[in-house]
Amino acid sequence: MSQMRKDILTGSWVIMAETNTVRPSDFQFTRFLRETMFCPFCETNEAATPPEVFAIRNPGSSPNGPGWSVRVVSNSNPLLRIEGELGRRAEGFHDLMNGVGAHEIIVETPRHDRSLHELEVHELSDVIRAYVARIIDLEGDKRMRYVLIFKNHGEGAGAHTISHSISQLMALAVTPRSLKTKLMVARDYFALKERCIYCDVLQQELKGRRLIAENADFVAFAPFASRFPFEMGVFPKSHSSAFSRISPGQIENLARILRDVLQKLDHTLGGPPYNLSLQDRPFLRPRAGYWNTIEDDFHWHLQILPQIVRVTGFEWASWFFYNPVPPEIAAQCLSP
Amino acid sequence: MSQMRKDILTGSWVIMAETNTVRPSDFQFTRFLRETMFCPFCETNEAATPPEVFAIRNPGSSPNGPGWSVRVVSNSNPLLRIEGELGRRAEGFHDLMNGVGAHEIIVETPRHDRSLHELEVHELSDVIRAYVARIIDLEGDKRMRYVLIFKNHGEGAGAHTISHSISQLMALAVTPRSLKTKLMVARDYFALKERCIYCDVLQQELKGRRLIAENADFVAFAPFASRFPFEMGVFPKSHSSAFSRISPGQIENLARILRDVLQKLDHTLGGPPYNLSLQDRPFLRPRAGYWNTIEDDFHWHLQILPQIVRVTGFEWASWFFYNPVPPEIAAQCLSP
Numbered sequence: 001m002s003q004m005r006k007d008i009l010t011g012s013w014v015i016m017a018e019t020n021t022v023r024p025s026d027f028q029f030t031r032f033l034r035e036t037m038f039c040p041f042c043e044t045n046e047a048a049t050p051p052e053v054f055a056i057r058n059p060g061s062s063p064n065g066p067g068w069s070v071r072v073v074s075n076s077n078p079l080l081r082i083e084g085e086l087g088r089r090a091e092g093f094h095d096l097m098n099g100v101g102a103h104e105i106i107v108e109t110p111r112h113d114r115s116l117h118e119l120e121v122h123e124l125s126d127v128i129r130a131y132v133a134r135i136i137d138l139e140g141d142k143r144m145r146y147v148l149i150f151k152n153h154g155e156g157a158g159a160h161t162i163s164h165s166i167s168q169l170m171a172l173a174v175t176p177r178s179l180k181t182k183l184m185v186a187r188d189y190f191a192l193k194e195r196c197i198y199c200d201v202l203q204q205e206l207k208g209r210r211l212i213a214e215n216a217d218f219v220a221f222a223p224f225a226s227r228f229p230f231e232m233g234v235f236p237k238s239h240s241s242a243f244s245r246i247s248p249g250q251i252e253n254l255a256r257i258l259r260d261v262l263q264k265l266d267h268t269l270g271g272p273p274y275n276l277s278l279q280d281r282p283f284l285r286p287r288a289g290y291w292n293t294i295e296d297d298f299h300w301h302l303q304i305l306p307q308i309v310r311v312t313g314f315e316w317a318s319w320f321f322y323n324p325v326p327p328e329i330a331a332q333c334l335s336p
Numbered sequence: 337m338s339q340m341r342k343d344i345l346t347g348s349w350v351i352m353a354e355t356n357t358v359r360p361s362d363f364q365f366t367r368f369l370r371e372t373m374f375c376p377f378c379e380t381n382e383a384a385t386p387p388e389v390f391a392i393r394n395p396g397s398s399p400n401g402p403g404w405s406v407r408v409v410s411n412s413n414p415l416l417r418i419e420g421e422l423g424r425r426a427e428g429f430h431d432l433m434n435g436v437g438a439h440e441i442i443v444e445t446p447r448h449d450r451s452l453h454e455l456e457v458h459e460l461s462d463v464i465r466a467y468v469a470r471i472i473d474l475e476g477d478k479r480m481r482y483v484l485i486f487k488n489h490g491e492g493a494g495a496h497t498i499s500h501s502i503s504q505l506m507a508l509a510v511t512p513r514s515l516k517t518k519l520m521v522a523r524d525y526f527a528l529k530e531r532c533i534y535c536d537v538l539q540q541e542l543k544g545r546r547l548i549a550e551n552a553d554f555v556a557f558a559p560f561a562s563r564f565p566f567e568m569g570v571f572p573k574s575h576s577s578a579f580s581r582i583s584p585g586q587i588e589n590l591a592r593i594l595r596d597v598l599q600k601l602d603h604t605l606g607g608p609p610y611n612l613s614l615q616d617r618p619f620l621r622p623r624a625g626y627w628n629t630i631e632d633d634f635h636w637h638l639q640i641l642p643q644i645v646r647v648t649g650f651e652w653a654s655w656f657f658y659n660p661v662p663p664e665i666a667a668q669c670l671s672p
Contacts, residue, residue, distance in 0.1 A: 312486075320508070322415050
């Protein structure tokens with residue numbers, strides 16, 4: 001019989017198939033193929049993008065020229081623009097504001113033929129340093145309340161227009177609903193237990209059947225109520241609400257575990273599309289609708305969602321998910 | 337400049353493109369093609385399905401034989417099963433229960449070559465009567481708290497295995513997260529205003545630029561903070577929390593407006609995939625985690641979500657949506 005499992009971190013339920021017969025080869029998807037047309041994100045094509053807002057460069061190289069390992073530019077077709085006032089206002093019954101924010105592209109490598117999981121640890125560390133630098137910079141913009149960093153790998157995950165390996169960053173004047181839900185659950189738990197709910201979950205998962213990888217600073221596991229087959233979470237072992245406060249030593253260990261789990265995913269399933277995102281706390285702002293305990297309550301993490309089954313009307317109607325691969329099986333497949 | 341719009345009914349924000357240049361032909365998708373293999377849902381093939389749990393039949397016809405307009409059967413590969421105890425329990429830190437529920441198929445027509453929008457009003461009325469009958473029957477099962485009815489039309493909406501026109505029904509022992517969010521927002525609004533938030537929204541939309549269709553009992557409009565291009569909501573004009581309490585006269589008017597808006601969608605966009613769902617209140621149960629004001633607070637509705645743009649890591653990371661077609665434009669395209 002299938003099970004219904006509750007995600008303790010969001011309060012949502014998932015229907016989990018009961019099956020011991022799932023094999024990674026049961027899932028079909030298109031392996032990500034790189035087109036070889038002109039690419040604005042390749043080294044030496046820097047003039048084809050908006051000017052860089054951040055880069056990690058070789059000594060002696062010049063901005064907007066070659067000689068970099070990671071480069072951050074504004075999206076040339078941004079969903080949100082950095083100029084202007086928020087203009088929060090009513091329209092009759094409704095609430096709206098101007099589309100003010102930032103929409104940036106983090107070019108993870110100068111090379112067109114590399115995916116994130118194919119980078120060396122020191123290169124992946126530079127990507128993480130770029131994330132940190134951009135968050136800290138945007139935290140200074142008082143209009144912004146949240147920075148969302150995400151990545152679409154492969155066509156099934158939405159990366160059909162760009163094949164160079166990139167992440168995207170959006171600075172938002174509101175906190176996304178999914179984070180608000182997590183923050184409220186974590187606050188209520190802390191109020192009851194005086195402990196971080198994520199720290200408690202980690203302690204249990206470190207000993208369990210859903211563990212995928214571990215090092216001195218980080219742990220990766222398949223969440224108990226995974227919504228997607230082969231879903232993974234990567235969490236710092238020490239409590240921390242803000243990704244941008246990561247230490248230099250932790251950056252290298254995060255690069256190591258992220259490279260490890262993305263390689264496992266690629267090798268086990270044969271290059272599936274996936275979405276990766278940073279689940280960070282909002283900026284600490286007065287009147288943001290939060291509370292002064294958020295640094296105790298929340299625990300940042302990465303979320304990796306392979307996109308190998310189609311979401312249907314059931315999920316869209318309910319935000320209730322059906323997952324054909326229990327996380328215990330996923331962890332077993334991923335940790336041979 | 338784009339806008340950020342708040343969905344007053346869920347509290348979620350959507351980034352809305354600013355564009356006056358969208359044409360329906362800008363969207364690409366595969367029109368739903370029906371395979372012509374053996375179909376268990378066609379008339380005379382009744383023996384190929386589990387026994388019917390409900391049908392609207394011609395006088396003199398026999399159960400599980402031909403002579404019906406709508407037929408409801410159990411899903412032969414159900415995600416949830418009706419037999420057994422819920423068995424709510426803990427597993428260490430986590431909560432789970434058995435996959436107990438119902439998973440039924442509502443065969444909307446005996447004919448393989450008809451889609452929902454191609455049915456006559458009296459046929460579509462029978463589909464609605466079948467929905468009502470199944471909800472009332474399942475309300476008697478005290479283990480169940482919610483009945484979700486949804487439909488996947490077209491391959492991009494998840495209907496790749498079955499091409500006969502069907503709806504699906506799931507009876508659940510928990511209320512889906514998306515409904516819980518709506519219920520909480522509606523409760524807070526009623527506490528403040530002593531009015532139903534949906535009734536207030538309808539009053540405004542009846543006079544506005546997002547109106548798509550209207551008759552004596554129902555209104556259809558493109559929601560202010562539509563998450564999907566050409567998203568539509570269909571609402572009863574008179575306050576009612578429970579779909580199953582619909583009157584016979586209302587059933588016919590619901591069939592009329594639903595047929596009208598689905599035909600508009602089909603004709604305007606050329607047969608797009610879509611998901612349709614009923615957003616109903618949960619059953620009234622003691623200890624369900626709700627409150628005794630739910631009949632005042634909530635207002636049932638249908639949600640129609642065309643699936644013509646791909647959801648990416650941005651949406652999965654945040655439940656924040658980007659919609660390239662403002663609802664004012666969608667309504668204008670749909671109501672020529």
